[in-house]
Every structure is written in C-alpha cells, then in structure tokens.
Amino acid sequence: MPPPIFLNKEPMLNRYRFLLKKIGWSILTIIFVIILNFFLFRVLPGDPARAGVHDPRLDRETIEALRVRYGLDKPVINCFESLNPIKLGSCWINPADTQFFIYVRNLLLGEFGTSYAYKIPVANMLVGRLWNTLLLIGVGQVLAIVLGVILGILAAWKARTAIDYTALLSSLLAWSLPTFWLGIILLFWGSSHGLPIGGKATAGTSSWPLMQQGVDILRHMFLPTLTYTIIFLGEYMLIMRSSLLEVLSEDYILTAKAKGLNTFQILKDHALKNAMLPLVTVIAINLGFTVAGAVQIETVFSWPGLGGAIFNAVGQRDFPVLQGVFFLVAISVIFANLVADLMYSYLDPRVRSE
C-alpha cells in the first residue's frame, strides 16, 4: 500500500515522464532520419560527381577532381567503399575518414555540404529560401486558420441552413481543387489584373525605399498566398464544423442553454475549447510540413522558397540540396508533432494519463 503523501505528486511525475518519453522518441527519430538521409542518397544509382554535368566529354581527371572536391573519393563507411554498386572495403580504417562520419560531423556543425549544381554551400542557399517559404506559408496558414475557424463556427451554429450548405459546399470544393490547377487559374486571372506572377519582388528594386519594397513584396505575395489560403481554408473549415457540431450535441451544452446563457457565451466558454482539439492536431501536422514549402504553389508562381528548391534539385539530381531540405523537413515535422502532443496534453488532461 503506497503512503498517501505520494498521491499529490503523482500527476506531476506522470507529466514529466510523459514529456521525457516524447522528447526521447523525437531524438531517436531524428537520429534515424540522419542515418536514412545519408544512405538513401548513397544507394541511388548514378555517379554524383557526374550528376551536375551531363556531358560525355568530361574526362577522367576532371571527374576525379570533382570527386575529391565533394569528398566522394573517401569510403562511404567502414567495410564499404561504395554502396551502389556495392563494393567492399577495409574495415580497419579510421572511421573519422569516412563519408558517413564527415557527414554527421558537418551536420552537427550546421553544414549541409556543397550543392552540385550551384557550387555554393547548401546552408547558404537554403537559409534565404527558408525565410521566403516561412513568409508565404506563415501568412497563408494564419489566414486559412482564422477564416477556416470563423466559417466553421458559423456553419456549425447555423447548421442545416443555407449558410451552412454554402460554406460546406465551397469548402469541399476548395479542399478538393488540385493545387496546381487552382494556381494556374489564379495566375491567369491575376496577371490580367496587373498582379505580378513571378518571384518575390521586382528585380532591381533593392535601392527603392523600404516602404515601397514592402508594398512590392506584398503585391508579389498576393496570388500565391491566396492560392494557399483557399487550399487549406476548406480543410480547416470542415474539421471545425464537424467537431463543433459534435460538441454542440453534448448534454452539457443543453444544460448551458437551459441556464439561459446566450449563443456567444455558450460558444466561447463551453463549446469552442473542446471543439478545437482535432483542429490543433491537423494544424500542427500541417505546420511541420510547411517548411517543405508548397512545392506546387512555389513552382507555379516562381516563389524562391524551399519547395522550388526541391523541385529544381530533383530535376538536377542535386543530392546535397535534397539531403539538406529533407533534413529540415524531418526536423520540423518531428518538432511540430512534439508540440502537438504537448499541447494536446495541456488541452486534454486525459492524454497524459495514458
């Protein structure tokens, strides 16, 4: 029989254990991603040294020089000279002199290697693009969340009225639209109304006054952000509506109504907090993937973000860039999931005790 004094501490202890377990799993997942990310690109066919240069005239010395430049002349890992084709090597070499070790060390130092196509450090290349992506996707997500939640509440509260059906139908439509297609349609529409359709700013405007530059960027952001908002708005609205409808059918809402509370009070104090739970999960997971950018939207509108980088790197077989982007995406998805878990446990105490 446990001494009664421990009873008070147990929830606290549980909470820490839950937290530690979640963080531990996240770290394990990141280590797994790092290892996978390395070997994934080593087992793919093709000589990375030739990847940036498709030309039969490339002579052996040049290829050798490129291999040395990218560190590909070193064995992949102890016992393996290369993985495609599989070539065995000595197991008794210094592990610090293998590609795998150098890769891990560089990663810890924040270096992602050198882009085969652009010959510049991947980290430099991705930083600017990361901000562009965060700007576009951040604004798009906030708009989609705010509008989605408002429309969802409206539809649920006015359930089975014309407002509800209109909102439901248009959300379903928005959610099921192919991103690329919607982007192209908006591109045609926007460009004929004088909106810019390429890049994040007018080229050669870095000498303009700041205010003017800001307006220029806003104009360039308009169409891609609109596309992004429409695509995500539908999803959020639908989830919000159905989850709120479920909550509104609960007995305690009936009790609240019986107490004489008005609509606003019921929604604000009783229904919304519970109804938000499923939405939090979906948003958190979506946010994790936002770092990858919206590949399609960024491609349609030539937005210089990470999505565009993925699109180009796949075409050019620029493995270090892909490796860098995949790593960023993995980290942010894992992080977002962790945050979602923790938030969930805060919003819904039942999760913690599991």
Add this chain to the structure above:
Amino acid sequence: MYVRKVFAIALLLSLFAAACGGAPAENAVVRIGWAGSPDTLNPGMAVLAEAYTIYELVYDSIYDLNLDGTFSLSLAESAEVSDDHLVWTFKIRDDVVFHDGQPLTAEDIAFSIGLYQNTEDYPWMGDYTDYFASYEATENNELVITLTDPIPNIESQLVFLYVLPKHIWESEDPAEFTNLEMIGSGPFKMVEYSQGEFVHLAANKDHFATPPKVDEVVFQTFENLDALVQAVKTGQVDMITEMPATAVAALQAEENMEVIVGAPFAPVVTDIIFNQCLPENCPAEDGICTGHPALLDRNVRLALAHATDKQKIIDVIFLGSASPGTTLIPDGLGVWYNDSLTDYAYDLTLANQILDDAGYLDTDSDGVREMPDGSLPLTFRVNWPSDSVDGPRLAELLSELWSDVGVDLELQAMDPDTLTSACCPAFDFDIILWGWGSDPDPSLLLSVMTTEEIPTGSSETGYSNPTYDALYVQQGTEPDFETRKDLVWQMQEIVHEDVVYVIPYYDPSIQAYRTDRFTGWVIDQPKLELSDPTSLVVIEPVE
C-alpha cells in the same frame, strides 16, 4: 488615442502613395523572362546555358560568335598565323577597360587562358585549350598562341574563353570563387544577381565596340512555361527566351506581339539511335552488345527511315514549328550544315518493298516481320531518358508509324543514368531516343560517329566506317575553311547514305517579344537568340 489614429492614417496614406508611385526609374529597362537561371557566375564552373548567356553579355573574348555561325574579331584588332599554322599572333585593342576602370591587356587574356587550362575542377573549359602549347603576352599588347597541331578552328576554341581580370582572379581560388561582382569588360555590367530569381545588368556605355542603347537589362526566372507566356502577354516582361510550341498560335494572335521560331544559338539535335555495333567492334572491357541483328542491316534502317513521317512527328510535338532533320549535324551549325542532302521520303510502299526484298517476311502472319532465317521477329526495344518531355510522344508516334511496315516496338522510359550505362559503351539496347547539344564547331558531333569513340562511350551507334574515320582526321587538321567545309559536308553525305541515325527534327528555338516596348531585335539571321548581345546592344525603346 487621437494621436494614434492620425499616425495610422498617415501610415495608410504613405502605403497608398508608395503603391501608386511605381518605379522611380526613368531608365530604359529591358525585362526578359526565362525558365532557368545561371548555375554559377564563375565561368569555369558553369554548366547551364543560362550562365553562358550572361557571360556573353558581361565578358568579351578574342572572337565573337555571329548568328550565322561565323566568327569575327572582338578584343583583337588583327590575327596573324604563321605559314605552318602553328603560331597565332593577336594584336589586342588598346582601348579596352574592365568595368572597374582597370585596362584590359594581352596579359589578362594569357592569364585567363592559363586559368582555364590549369584548373582541374573546371568541367570542360580546359578542353578548349587542349591544343595550346603556350600563350604569351608581348610588350606590344599582343597575344602569341603556339599550337601543338595545326587546327582549323582556333576561333571556336577561343570564343568561349572569356577574359577575366587578372588583378581580381589571381588572388582567388579559381574553383571556389563565386565571382558575384563579376567584373568583366563586356557591353553589360553586373548589378545584382539573385540565384534562382533574377540577374540585373546595367549597360556599359563605354564599351569599345558595342555600347548598348538601353540602360538596364533584367533577366527574371519563371519556374513554369505557362507563367512565362502569361508574363509577356500581360507586359510584365518584354521578351521571353523560350516557350512551349503549344502556345505559339495563341500568343501570335495577341496585339503588339511577335513570335519567332528559328534554329537555336546552341545547336540541339534529337536523334533516333540504332545499335549497329558489329560483334568485332564490341568494346572488350565494357561491351555487352545485345543489339537486334536486324539493325545491323542498312536495308532495315533505310526502311525505317522511309517509314518515319517526320512532318507528322513535328506537327504533333511542335505543332508544326520545327524543321525535319537529316544527319546529326543540325541546321544550327550554320555553314557546316549540309543543306544539299535529300531526305528519305515518307513512303510506306517503298519501305515495305525494301523489307520484302531483303527477306524480312511476316511468315507467321502475326503482323510482325521476322528475320530472313525466321529466327527472330522484328521487335525492337525502344528506350528514352525519363526526364525527356518529348520522349514518350516520339516513342508512341514511332510505334504507330513503324507498325505499318511490320515492325513492333517495346517502349520503356529509363532513368538517365541507367540509360547511359545501357547505352554506351555497353551497347545493351536496340533503339534509344536521345539528343545532343553542340559547340559552334562541328568536330564534336562528327566525332560521335567515328570508330575511335566506340570504346569511350561517345559513340552511341557503334557505327564504323574507315572512309568516314579518315575524313574526320583530315578535317581536323585542314586549315583552309572552304576545303574543310567540303570535307564536313562529304562526311554528312556518307552517314546519311548509311542511315546511321534517323533524325526526326532539329529542336527549334521559340521566342517572343513585345513590339510596343523595344525595337530593333535581330531576327533575320540563320540562328535565333534575342538574349544574345547582337540584339541587346542595338534595341531601342519604342517612342
């Protein structure tokens, strides 16, 4: 509260004013839309054509490449060659300055050539210096180049050796240097480069030969071609360097718009490769040589040539805007292209007749012919690189066209690397649909069909003809232009006669510009490139 409101209104007003203000510049800015972006501003390391477009504008070299495939002197006033064709003396102009004000001398040119020749990491700039035994600047501002062999094409070796300022490059690692300032001497100077977004250039009004009439040029990257077309249509750009053939008709119907189709500046050719590597030529080291025996027979290749409706292929893939090809040497090579060859006409009766006469009959009446000894059906594997846009369509069309003469095709796209290893020098295929890009000099494409290149992997067909090989060597040392041209034309005749390839078309360059913005674009030349200095230094704003 009141103060805050006033502030908010002021902010709004200023935003509004900013939005309406537009660009403060009164400069004549040419906006060019393209679908790519330079990979690097370091000329030695660059691979993509977009990078070379920028180099052509920002740098000078000893020769300029004209749009008809000929060369003219640029940095040099005169060129003299010794009687044995081994020593070239170029007198360099005395009035050339770099964008930073430093003079450009023969010293800089010799330094640049040395850089290209001695930097191992440069993928192919070094190839242009293969025949240079020495290169020295004299006190007289002359450059003396001594060659190892009397080559006939020194112009095409020098034309891409962009002259870099020694005072900047000598203290840099030639492979690592990002060259963002990009000091050159050309008609345009670098203002700002944002990788994957834009390249912003300003006119070098002090250029010794061709000071531009416009003030600035901006290249803007559009990641997809529909956006590119829409951008020129709505006036966001003044010219686009490429566009899909499917948009030609619609864009032509627009007001103030000119759409031009022509041979590209960098010649491109699409080829149907027949594996005709003979067993005795199968590379000892890497050869697998599984080609279909029927393709070794000229009759079969000839019949397939007659069964290829090139016009239909061009109509489907390019909506009519491309020219049918004859040999591997495309029309984009200008004077080197043999335009006197008569192509094999599309004639199914003749094609069937040829196969009948040669003994390839459909003995089991399944619609597919067999080998004369009945051993194998004429079923060919057809592969193309999976990143090719036109590959699948071309393959489908060929499958349809050649079934009319009793030939069956097994179509399969392949990852480019896998295809390379199946192709050459392994010769583990029947037919491949692929292509080549070329230098302005025909030597590279001609070498592809020599016996010598079978084991190296450059020869895709395994074709071997001693007469052709001998002519190849001869043209490579023939200093007289006319004689060399005759040799090159003769070689095209031979490979056309032997049906080494079927060339469905020469890829066209399709560009468009707005007629209400700038005038003077050069469009009457054999080759088309509106982003070449040829056009950009002469165009003027429309009044």
